[in-house]
Amino acid sequence: MMRRTFLIALPYIWLLALFLVPFAIVLKISLSDIALARPPYMPQLDLTGGLAAVWDFITQLDFENFVFLTSDDLYWKAYLSSLKIAALSTAITLVVGYPIAYAMARAAKEWRPTLLMLVILPFWTSFLIRVYSWMGILSTEGVLNQFLIGIGAISEPLQILNTQTAVYIGIVYTYLPFMILPIYSALEKLDDSLLEAAEDLGCSRTTAFWLVTLPLSKGGVIAGCFLVFIPTLGEFVIPSLLGGSETLMIGKVLWEEFFSNRDWPVASAVAVILLLILIIPIVLFQRNEQKQREAEG
Amino acid sequence: MAQSKVKPKQSPSTAAFEPWNDPNEKPLIQFKGVTKRFGDFTAIDNLTLDIFEREFFALLGPSGCGKTTMMRMLAGFETPTEGQILLSGRDIGDVPPNKRAVNMMFQSYALFPHLSVWDNIAFGLRREKRDKDSIASRVDEMLRLTRLEKFANRKPHQISGGQRQRVALARSLAKAPKLLLLDEPLGALDRKLREETQFELMDIQETTGTTFVIVTHDQEEAMTVASRVAVMDEGKMVQVATPQTIYEAPNSVYVASFIGDVNLIRGTANLRNVATAAPAAPESESETKPEPVTKIETDEDPRKPQPNDYGKWLHDRLLAPILGQRVDEPKALPAPTKAELAAAAELQAPVDVPEGGLTIDWAENTPALIAANGDPEFDGNEVVLALRPEKMGIAKTKPDAPNVMRGKVIDIAYLGNISTYHVELKTGTMVKAQVANTRRVSRRNITWEDEVWVSFSATAGVVLTE
Numbered sequence: 001m002m003r004r005t006f007l008i009a010l011p012y013i014w015l016l017a018l019f020l021v022p023f024a025i026v027l028k029i030s031l032s033d034i035a036l037a038r039p040p041y042m043p044q045l046d047l048t049g050g051l052a053a054v055w056d057f058i059t060q061l062d063f064e065n066f067v068f069l070t071s072d073d074l075y076w077k078a079y080l081s082s083l084k085i086a087a088l089s090t091a092i093t094l095v096v097g098y099p100i101a102y103a104m105a106r107a108a109k110e111w112r113p114t115l116l117m118l119v120i121l122p123f124w125t126s127f128l129i130r131v132y133s134w135m136g137i138l139s140t141e142g143v144l145n146q147f148l149i150g151i152g153a154i155s156e157p158l159q160i161l162n163t164q165t166a167v168y169i170g171i172v173y174t175y176l177p178f179m180i181l182p183i184y185s186a187l188e189k190l191d192d193s194l195l196e197a198a199e200d201l202g203c204s205r206t207t208a209f210w211l212v213t214l215p216l217s218k219g220g221v222i223a224g225c226f227l228v229f230i231p232t233l234g235e236f237v238i239p240s241l242l243g244g245s246e247t248l249m250i251g252k253v254l255w256e257e258f259f260s261n262r263d264w265p266v267a268s269a270v271a272v273i274l275l276l277i278l279i280i281p282i283v284l285f286q287r288n289e290q291k292q293r294e295a296e297g
Numbered sequence: 298m299a300q301s302k303v304k305p306k307q308s309p310s311t312a313a314f315e316p317w318n319d320p321n322e323k324p325l326i327q328f329k330g331v332t333k334r335f336g337d338f339t340a341i342d343n344l345t346l347d348i349f350e351r352e353f354f355a356l357l358g359p360s361g362c363g364k365t366t367m368m369r370m371l372a373g374f375e376t377p378t379e380g381q382i383l384l385s386g387r388d389i390g391d392v393p394p395n396k397r398a399v400n401m402m403f404q405s406y407a408l409f410p411h412l413s414v415w416d417n418i419a420f421g422l423r424r425e426k427r428d429k430d431s432i433a434s435r436v437d438e439m440l441r442l443t444r445l446e447k448f449a450n451r452k453p454h455q456i457s458g459g460q461r462q463r464v465a466l467a468r469s470l471a472k473a474p475k476l477l478l479l480d481e482p483l484g485a486l487d488r489k490l491r492e493e494t495q496f497e498l499m500d501i502q503e504t505t506g507t508t509f510v511i512v513t514h515d516q517e518e519a520m521t522v523a524s525r526v527a528v529m530d531e532g533k534m535v536q537v538a539t540p541q542t543i544y545e546a547p548n549s550v551y552v553a554s555f556i557g558d559v560n561l562i563r564g565t566a567n568l569r570n571v572a573t574a575a576p577a578a579p580e581s582e583s584e585t586k587p588e589p590v591t592k593i594e595t596d597e598d599p600r601k602p603q604p605n606d607y608g609k610w611l612h613d614r615l616l617a618p619i620l621g622q623r624v625d626e627p628k629a630l631p632a633p634t635k636a637e638l639a640a641a642a643e644l645q646a647p648v649d650v651p652e653g654g655l656t657i658d659w660a661e662n663t664p665a666l667i668a669a670n671g672d673p674e675f676d677g678n679e680v681v682l683a684l685r686p687e688k689m690g691i692a693k694t695k696p697d698a699p700n701v702m703r704g705k706v707i708d709i710a711y712l713g714n715i716s717t718y719h720v721e722l723k724t725g726t727m728v729k730a731q732v733a734n735t736r737r738v739s740r741r742n743i744t745w746e747d748e749v750w751v752s753f754s755a756t757a758g759v760v761l762t763e
Binding site for chain 2: 191193194196197198199200201202203204207211212215216218295
C-alpha cells in the first residue's frame, strides 16, 4: 500500500517541484513592482506578516505589469509574430516531414531501424552547436553562398542569415524529428491490407493515399504539429542567432526584458501570458491523444 | 468428422449443379499453365484450372502451399511469372486490381477503422461515381443481406468479430463482382459462430449468384461450403473434385490423409482370383471358424404366457397364501418365433463380397485384405489401403466381415457423439475405428486393453499408390 502511494505520488511531487512551484514564483514576481535592488523587484506579498499581510496583498493587487503589456504594441506584435512564425514553420515541417516519414514506413523492414537512428542522430550533437553551424552555412561568406557562386548560379552572395528565412530554416531543421517520429509511428502501424482493400474496391494508388493512408495517419500528424508548434512559439535561441532585427518573437522579448532591462515583473507577466496562450494547444493536444487512445482501445 | 453436408448447389432448373462435367459450359476463370516464382521459390507450379460461374470453389491446403498466392493473382496483387489467367475469356494478367470485376474479402477483414460500417460498405460504390441515391439503396440492401442494419453508424472497433466479418463480406459484395475471393474468411471466429457463418455464406452465395473462391486450411469448412474443393500441395493441384469425391475417393495418400482421419495400411497388391474369391476370406480363417450369425436355441415356442390384470388379482387374493408371493417376470417383448428368427438370419446373412478387385498382403501370418474396388492395374505393386475410421467396425467377438483384424484397444477418444478407438493390431500397426455413441458411456462394453476385432467391408477402403 505504501509502495503504491509512493509510486503514484512520485510524478506528482515531480510536477509540483518542477512546474507548479516555479510557476507560482513567476506569477508572484509578475504581480510585484520593479525595484533597483537584488533581486530587482519589490515583493508585494510578505508571508511573515500573517493573514493580514495576505489580505493586504489581495486588496492592493494591481495588474499593472499586465496592463503595461497592452500599452506598448511591441508585446502583442511579438505574440502575433511568434504565432505566425510557429504556425508557418509547423506547416513547412509537416510538408517536409510527412514524405520522409512515409518513405521510412514504406522502406524494407531491415532498413527501418537504421533510418530511425539517422533521424534521431542530430540530437547527439548539442542543439546550440547545430544552430551555430547553420550560421556558418547561411552567412554571406558561408558554405551555401560559396557553392552557389562556384557553380555560377548567382554572382552576388545571397543575404539569408539574419532574415526571417534563416529563422524558418533553423526551426524546420531543428524540429523536423519531432514531426517525423509520430507520423512514422502512425504510418508504420498502418496495415498494408487496408491499402490493398482500397485498391481492390476501385481506388487508384493516389486516391487510396488520400482516402486511407492520410486519414489513418491523422493522429500522428496532429501530434507532430503540436510537438513542433508548442516549443516553436516560445523559441528564443534560433531567432536570436539566425534572425535579424526584424524578427520579432516573444522568446526574444522575454529574454531582453529579463537580462537587458532587468524588469523581472514585466518579463514574468510576458511569460505568464505566453503560458496561457500555450495552454490552449496543449489542451487540444491532450484531447487528441485521448481520442486516439479511445479509437484504438 | 461430422459430415453435416447440406447440398446447397441446387438450381431449380437442373437437378445437380455440375458445370465442370458439362463440356459446353464456359469457365469463368481459367488458369492456363500459370507459374509464380518469388526469387528461387516456386509458389505456383504450372497450374491449369477452370472455375465456373456460380461455383463455390475452395482452395485447401497447408500454409505455404500456394493457395493465397493463387488468390492474390486473381485479385491482381501478384502477376503470374508464366502462363495466363483468363476471366470470362479475357486475359487479366496486366489489369490492375482496381480495374477488375473481382473483389476480395481479406483475412484480417481490412475494414477502414476511420469509417463507419455504412461508409465502409459504400467505399467501393463511391469510387464508381454513382449517384447518391443508388449508393444509398445498394448499401442498405447489403446491410439487410448481412443483417447489419442496426450497426450502420458504428465504427469497426465498436462491433464484434462476427459483425466485422459480415461488414467485410457486405463491402466486398457491394460492387456485385463477378468473382468474390475470400481469404480465410472465418479464421478469426470461434467454432460455433464459424459454423453458423458457413451456412450464412452459402445462403448469400446462392442469393447473389456470385462465384466464390475461398481459401482455407480448414478442411471441414471447405467441405461444408464448397461445390468443389481443390487440394493443393507445394504449388500444385493434387485433386480437384466435389467434397464427396475428395473424401470417399481421394486420388492420393496426401489427399486421403489431409482430409479427415484415415488409416493407411501398406501392402502388396495381388489380383483377386474371381473364382475363389467368395470362399477365400472364410477359408483363410479356418482355425477360428466364425459362428453362425444367429443361433436358434430352442425348438419350442419361446413365448411364455404372462398374467394379465385379472390373473394378477386372482393370484394376489386367492393363491398367494398357497403358492407364495407373485414374482413378476421382467417385462419383455415376446421372444421371436422360429419363423421370425429365420427371416432375421436371412437379412443378416453375410453381404455378398463383390467380385474382382485386389487382395492386399500386408503382414505375415495374417489373411490378405480384400479390396473389391481396387484397380486391377495395381497388381503386384506396393499399395496403400486408405480406410476411414468411421467405416471400421469394432467388436469383442469376431464379426462376419470380409476383412477382420485382431488387436488390442490402446486408447479411446471420447468426442461426445462418437468415440474413436485406437487399436494396436497384432502386427504393431495402429488403426483407428470410430463408433457412434448410441449408448451411454457407462454401458460401453469395450474398454482399454480389451482384445477386439476390427472389421471393414470389401469396398470400405480406397487402394492408392504412393
